[in-house]
Amino acid sequence: MHEFYVNGYENTSIQDIADAAKVAHGLIYKYFKNKQELYEYALEIFIDDVVTQYLELFSKSDFTLEDMIINTFDLLNTDKNKDFFGYLHKKGNEVVYRTIMQNILNKMVPSLTKIVEPLGKKEGYQIDDIPVFLSFILGGQIEIMVNTPIDKQVEIKKKILRYIRVLLEASKKNPL
Numbered sequence: 001m002h003e004f005y006v007n008g009y010e011n012t013s014i015q016d017i018a019d020a021a022k023v024a025h026g027l028i029y030k031y032f033k034n035k036q037e038l039y040e041y042a043l044e045i046f047i048d049d050v051v052t053q054y055l056e057l058f059s060k061s062d063f064t065l066e067d068m069i070i071n072t073f074d075l076l077n078t079d080k081n082k083d084f085f086g087y088l089h090k091k092g093n094e095v096v097y098r099t100i101m102q103n104i105l106n107k108m109v110p111s112l113t114k115i116v117e118p119l120g121k122k123e124g125y126q127i128d129d130i131p132v133f134l135s136f137i138l139g140g141q142i143e144i145m146v147n148t149p150i151d152k153q154v155e156i157k158k159k160i161l162r163y164i165r166v167l168l169e170a171s172k173k174n175p176l
Contacts, residue, residue, distance in 0.1 A: 001042045005087030009039060009096075043100065046084065051107045058115050065119050066168055068112075069137055070161055094146050101142040109134050125168060126175035133176060137164060 003012045003020050014035055018025035032038040058068055088097040113130045120127050127133045141160055148156045167176065 001046050001084060004039060004042070005084050008087075008090075009035075014038070043103075047100065047103050047107060050104055051111070054108060055111050055115070058112070065116060065123050065125060066165065068116065068119070069134075069164055069168075072138055072141075089150060097146050098142065101146075102139070105135065105138050105142065109138075125171045127171050128175055137167070 003016050007016065012035070014028050015025050017035075017038065018028055021028075028038065032041065054072070063071075087093065088100060109131050112134055116134065117130050120130065144156060144160060145153060170176070
């Protein structure tokens with residue numbers, strides 16, 4: 001993935017990838033038909049790794065439900081993933097950003113539901129459909145952040161966090 005996010009998809013060749021991996025480019029063609037197939041495979045591996053990191057962190061910690069939801073995307077943007085998320089935020093990568101974040105969300109929500117459901121009940125939240133709630137909260141953030149310039153993201157994130165807190169507090173009084 002490194003070559004793709006440093007040079008961009010269009011400017012990365014199979015030869016660039018082979019050189020970076022220190023293998024003959026023919027070896028890459030033995031396993032992948034073309035650059036697109038290699039790119040999709042690399043993305044899948046990256047997404048699985050990000051989801052695994054995230055779920056391991058939350059399954060071994062004492063985060064509150066609010067912490068978990070509020071910090072989701074910050075936790076995905078670790079030093080290990082920094083270059084990749086920097087690539088996603090470059091102008092012209094909006095479609096790639098949406099696709100990748102949606103794939104992360106789709107893989108994460110079922111497992112995250114198993115963590116969030118008992119935690120939510122323990123903390124007094126009344127959320128009838130955890131997968132829909134998580135998809136709404138996390139998916140909504142994706143679209144907003146994709147459309148927000150980098151220099152405005154801190155301000156927008158503060159607003160999003162306020163809205164999430166209001167929703168969570170409301171769920172303690174009235175089921176969502």
